[in-house]
Amino acid sequence: MEQFFTWLYQEQGINLTIGYDSYDRGLFLAGIWMTVKLSVLSVLFSLVIGALGAWIQGSPSALMRGLVGAFIAFFRNTPPLVQLYFFYFAVGTVLRHTGENGLPQPLVSGFGWAVISLSLFAGSLNVEIFRSGIEAVPRATVEAASALGFNRLQTYLHVVLPLALRISLPSLGTNLVNLVKTTSLAYAIAVPEVLYVSAQIWSDQLNVREMMNVVLLTYIVLVAVLVWGLHRWEKSMRIPGFGT
Amino acid sequence: MTWTPDKPIISIKDVRKSFGAVEVLKGVSLDVMKGEVICIIGPSGSGKSTLIRCINALNDIQSGSITVEGQEVHDPKLDKLELRKKVGMVFQQYNLFPHKTALQNVMMAPVKVLRQPKAEVEARARALLRKVRLEGKENSYPGELSGGQQQRVAIARSLAMNPDVMLFDEVTAALDPETVKEVLVTIRDLAAEGMTCVLVTHEMGFAREIADHVYFTDRGVIVEHAPPREFFEHPKDPRTRAFLSQVL
Numbered sequence: 001m002e003q004f005f006t007w008l009y010q011e012q013g014i015n016l017t018i019g020y021d022s023y024d025r026g027l028f029l030a031g032i033w034m035t036v037k038l039s040v041l042s043v044l045f046s047l048v049i050g051a052l053g054a055w056i057q058g059s060p061s062a063l064m065r066g067l068v069g070a071f072i073a074f075f076r077n078t079p080p081l082v083q084l085y086f087f088y089f090a091v092g093t094v095l096r097h098t099g100e101n102g103l104p105q106p107l108v109s110g111f112g113w114a115v116i117s118l119s120l121f122a123g124s125l126n127v128e129i130f131r132s133g134i135e136a137v138p139r140a141t142v143e144a145a146s147a148l149g150f151n152r153l154q155t156y157l158h159v160v161l162p163l164a165l166r167i168s169l170p171s172l173g174t175n176l177v178n179l180v181k182t183t184s185l186a187y188a189i190a191v192p193e194v195l196y197v198s199a200q201i202w203s204d205q206l207n208v209r210e211m212m213n214v215v216l217l218t219y220i221v222l223v224a225v226l227v228w229g230l231h232r233w234e235k236s237m238r239i240p241g242f243g244t
Numbered sequence: 245m246t247w248t249p250d251k252p253i254i255s256i257k258d259v260r261k262s263f264g265a266v267e268v269l270k271g272v273s274l275d276v277m278k279g280e281v282i283c284i285i286g287p288s289g290s291g292k293s294t295l296i297r298c299i300n301a302l303n304d305i306q307s308g309s310i311t312v313e314g315q316e317v318h319d320p321k322l323d324k325l326e327l328r329k330k331v332g333m334v335f336q337q338y339n340l341f342p343h344k345t346a347l348q349n350v351m352m353a354p355v356k357v358l359r360q361p362k363a364e365v366e367a368r369a370r371a372l373l374r375k376v377r378l379e380g381k382e383n384s385y386p387g388e389l390s391g392g393q394q395q396r397v398a399i400a401r402s403l404a405m406n407p408d409v410m411l412f413d414e415v416t417a418a419l420d421p422e423t424v425k426e427v428l429v430t431i432r433d434l435a436a437e438g439m440t441c442v443l444v445t446h447e448m449g450f451a452r453e454i455a456d457h458v459y460f461t462d463r464g465v466i467v468e469h470a471p472p473r474e475f476f477e478h479p480k481d482p483r484t485r486a487f488l489s490q491v492l
């Protein structure tokens with residue numbers, strides 16, 4: 001393996017240090033792991049935020065609906081990079097506690113802010129996606145649940161959300177794929193994810209061209225895994241005799 | 245005030261209901277005794293569905309009173325769950341949960357709402373599906389069942405809550421003629437067991453056979469009501485006669 005990459009470098013001039021240099025490889029693998037963690041956590045939290053927001057949007061309280069509306073407008077109409085900076089530099093510098101050495105320490109790490117910021121960003125879009133799914137659930141089905149004694153929350157959890165999810169899955173998938181790609185923004189606040197560690201490697205090794213290809217390939221594989229997972233999910237949720 | 249079975253189980257007094265500016269129920273009164281089967285018939289748009297939807301608070305009312313077992317249905321402090329445990333409802337369009345099997349549809353409310361133990365509910369649900377003659381269809385999804393079969397699952401689903409009263413809103417209107425019968429048989433069995441039933445129906449023959457009392461509604465009022473024999477053989481009001489001559 002290592003001999004192959006050494007040969008590739010010496011004979012072909014393609015310098016993939018992650019193939020033969022164990023330090024670079026460790027760094028790069030840690031970067032992939034970081035991207036995976038960012039993606040998985042943000043996807044999960046954004047789904048929870050989406051489901052919760054869509055639930056509140058159906059609430060009788062105009063105040064609550066207004067708050068969710070403002071939340072969506074804020075996150076949908078501002079660039080995600082600016083949001084990330086806002087959390088990390090503006091909110092992050094306020095949320096501090098005094099560390100053991102007597103110096104102020106951030107309460108939330110860069111990684112934490114990246115997860116929060118990305119989850120809220122994708123979550124705000126998920127609210128709208130879920131909501132259009134919810135609107136497609138027949139009123140009569142909801143009524144049948146009320147007639148059986150389900151309260152609003154029980155109806156939402158057991159009837160509306162499972163049906164809305166199935167209706168929303170295609171647009172949800174697109175948004176989640178975008179979310180995985182957007183994790184690369186965490187680069188900007190020095191979270192050592194794939195892009196960040198690759199930049200470290202190429203500035204040491206001067207192999208920008210090689211690493212750029214590796215980074216793109218990595219995202220293609222990550223997105224492919226997500227798409228495959230979404231397909232499995234869709235399949236497992238398919239209802240015999242329903243829809244198609 | 246505690247309710248005793250010698251008083252009406254459902255008592256509707258001078259109920260008025262409007263949708264916006266349109267008054268749909270213009271002072272409707274009727275009483276149902278425990279174990280009675282009453283049928284409501286009348287032209288389309290006369291307010292039949294609205295009336296029975298008011299009984300389990302799916303619609304609110306503007307004035308008047310509806311009590312079920314002595315409890316005011318439109319009391320803002322009413323515990324809706326208490327009401328809905330007592331009153332089961334079956335709709336024209338079945339409205340099963342499409343993502344759940346027949347068995348799961350029947351089990352869902354007792355398990356999720358009443359939090360009864362799953363094993364116990366499952367045994368009861370299987371028995372109910374047997375009762376509506378759907379043995380072997382437990383694991384079918386609604387999309388895999390015929391209209392008549394879905395409607396019988398819907399009836400079993402309502403019965404799983406052990407209601408004291410069942411409301412049926414034109415439950416055979418969306419069915420093929422061949423499957424209407426199987427649903428009517430199910431309802432007849434229920435009535436024979438002493439279940440209190442309020443049926444809105446277009447099946448005049450069935451109403452005549454099963455009802456203890458028939459109500460005729462037109463444009464938001466009850467025009468006439470009588471025991472079925474009298475109602476069908478000697479209708480008094482010209483509107484009833486006109487309607488019956490059209491449908492019989």
Ligand SMILES: Nc1ncnc2c1ncn2[C@@H]1O[C@H](COP(=O)(O)OP(=O)(O)OP(=O)(O)O)[C@@H](O)[C@H]1O
Pocket residue numbers: 263268286287288289290291292293294295414
């Ligand atoms: N949610 C609603 N909003 C506004 N108007 C309504 C609503 N539901 C019913 N109506 C109106 O109330 C009137 C009575 O309707 P209802 O459904 O009770 O009639 P029905 O006797 O059940 O008729 P059908 O035999 O066609 O089912 C109709 O004119 C209808 O248009």
Ligand SMILES: [Mg+2]
Pocket residue numbers: 292293294413414
């Ligand atoms: Mg109707």
